[in-house]
Each structure stands twice: as structure tokens, then as C-alpha cells.
Amino acid sequence: MSPPLVAMHGIEKHFGGVEAVRDVSVALNPGEVVGVLGHNGAGKSCLMRILSGAMAASGGHIEVDGKPVRIDSPQDARAHGIETIYQTLALANHLDAPANLFLGRELKTRWGNLDDRRMLSEARKALHRLNPNFKNLGDPVARLSGGQRQVIAIARAIYFDVKILIMDEPTAALGPSETAMVADLIKTLKAEGIGIFLVSHDMHDVFDLCDRVMVMNKGANVGDHDIRDVTKDDVLSLIVKGTLPEGWAPRRAVA
Numbered sequence: 251m252s253p254p255l256v257a258m259h260g261i262e263k264h265f266g267g268v269e270a271v272r273d274v275s276v277a278l279n280p281g282e283v284v285g286v287l288g289h290n291g292a293g294k295s296c297l298m299r300i301l302s303g304a305m306a307a308s309g310g311h312i313e314v315d316g317k318p319v320r321i322d323s324p325q326d327a328r329a330h331g332i333e334t335i336y337q338t339l340a341l342a343n344h345l346d347a348p349a350n351l352f353l354g355r356e357l358k359t360r361w362g363n364l365d366d367r368r369m370l371s372e373a374r375k376a377l378h379r380l381n382p383n384f385k386n387l388g389d390p391v392a393r394l395s396g397g398q399r400q401v402i403a404i405a406r407a408i409y410f411d412v413k414i415l416i417m418d419e420p421t422a423a424l425g426p427s428e429t430a431m432v433a434d435l436i437k438t439l440k441a442e443g444i445g446i447f448l449v450s451h452d453m454h455d456v457f458d459l460c461d462r463v464m465v466m467n468k469g470a471n472v473g474d475h476d477i478r479d480v481t482k483d484d485v486l487s488l489i490v491k492g493t494l495p496e497g498w499a500p501r502r503a504v505a
């Protein structure tokens with residue numbers, strides 16, 4: 251069997267006396283969507299920030315394709331094909347879509363100048379792959395809808411050979427039709443073999459999109475299950491109490 255795309259082993263994160271992440275191990279396989287759930291403050295974002303190089307772990311180690319790696323910065327993460335879409339999207343509002351897509355990674359001509367023409371055509375291709383109706387490529391992104399902004403953030407993440415995508419609450423700020431569009435995008439990326447960690451509070455999204463759920467409670471991984479083995483009530487019980495309901499057995503075994 252081939253190794254997982256990424257495996258986190260025994261990850262710890264302490265802030266003074268606060269144990270934000272406690273001995274968490276979790277893996278992600280190609281084409282798999284793993285939901286990361288838990289109450290506010292459970293440690294989800296800290297765990298994901300450690301994987302994306304935005305935060306240093308206090309302990310544990312990470313393997314990519316079965317090999318130990320050091321991820322000390324977002325650049326290190328990117329070099330391993332790990333990209334992150336933050337809840338805030340982190341777009342430059344005054345710039346247009348192509349400028350945002352290539353922010354910090356601009357395409358240059360062979361004479362070292364910015365290659366605006368190629369960035370525009372590449373941006374058009376990347377955005378249309380996600381949404382064939384995407385327009386307004388020349389507008390500052392501040393003027394675009396929440397859904398369009400989300401498309402740009404996703405296009406930016408996947409343009410550079412992403413293998414592992416971290417999405418922290420990607421639909422939290424979107425309306426119903428835009429949420430449905432992001433769900434379709436996630437299915438497209440999954441079909442292309444990209445592995446996705448999806449941090450979400452939305453149980454409907456989780457059951458619609460995820461192959462597995464990993465629930466965090468007070469910094470610990472209290473359950474990692476195939477989505478077919480749990481009900482929404484089982485997952486809620488893990489979130490709230492940190493345990494499965496009394497007498498629980500994997501649903502597939504029961505059926």
C-alpha cells in the first residue's frame with residue numbers, strides 16, 4: 251500500500267499552560283476529504299496552522315509521502331504541495347484576480363519583467379476550470395461577491411501543484427448558492443486526487459463531502475472514523491462529550 255499524502259504524528263502545541271493540541275495523529279490519503287471538527291477552541295486551527303507552516307509545533311513530527319519533513323514556514327509547506335485557504339481568504343482587496351492569484355509568485359518574462367499577459371491568460375484558465383462563468387477579471391477583488399472571492403482563493407491554492415489542501419471554514423461567510431458551488435469545487439478537487447482537510451462546523455457539509463471525520467476535544471483527537479460508521483448524533487457526542495454514545499458500534503458493522 252502506498253503511504254498517505256501526509257501523516258501527522260503526536261503533534262503538540264502549548265501556549266504557556268494552555269495545551270492547544272495534545273498528542274494528535276492524523277493522516278490524509280489521495281482524493282480523500284477529512285473533516286476536522288470540534289468546539290470553538292478545540293485546537294483545529296492550531297493543528298492546521300502547524301501543517302501549513304504558519305505555527306511551530308511544540309512536539310511531534312510530519313511525514314509527506316512517507317518521508318519525514320520539516321515544515322518551518324509557509325514556503326516549506328508549499329514546497330511539499332501543501333496549500334491553505336484561510337477563513338479570511340487573505341486576498342489583497344485593491345488588486346484584481348490575476349494579481350491575487352500570483353501574489354508573491356509573479357510570473358516573469360525571460361528578461362525579468364512581470365509577464366502580465368501570461369498571468370492574465372493563466373488566471374483565466376485557472377478560474378474557468380473552477381467556474382466557467384467567472385467574469386470581472388480586471389476588477390479589484392473587493393468588488394466581487396463572496397463566492398467569486400472564494401474561487402480566487404481556491405484557484406490560487408491549486409494553481410501551484412497542490413497535493414494537500416487545507417480549508418478552514420471555507421463556507422462560513424457564504425450564502426446557500428455559493429456554499430453549493432464550493433461544495434462542487436471540493437468534489438472536483440477530490441476527483442483529481444487532491445487530499446483535503448476540511449475544518450467545518452457545518453454537519454451537512456461534513457456528511458455531504460467527507461470520507462472521514464476527525465473530532466478534536468480540548469486539544470486531543472477523540473475520534474477518527476469513516477463517515478459511513480457514524481451518524482450526526484455520534485459526531486455531536488464526540489464534539490460535546492469527547493466520547494461516542496454508550497454502546498456504539500461502527501454503523502457498517504451493525505447494518
Ligand SMILES: Nc1ncnc2c1ncn2[C@@H]1O[C@H](COP(=O)(O)OP(=O)(O)OP(=O)(O)O)[C@@H](O)[C@H]1O
Nearest residue numbers: 265268269270288289290291292293294295296297
Ligand atoms: N496565538 C495564540 N496564543 C495563545 N493561545 C492561542 C493562540 N492561538 C490559539 N490559542 C488557544 O489555543 C486553543 C485552540 O485554538 P484554535 O484556534 O486552534 O481553536 P479552533 O478549534 O480552531 O476554534 P474555532 O472553532 O473557534 O476556530 C484555544 O484555547 C486558543 O485560545
Ligand SMILES: [Mg+2]
Nearest residue numbers: 294295296418
Ligand atoms: Mg479555528
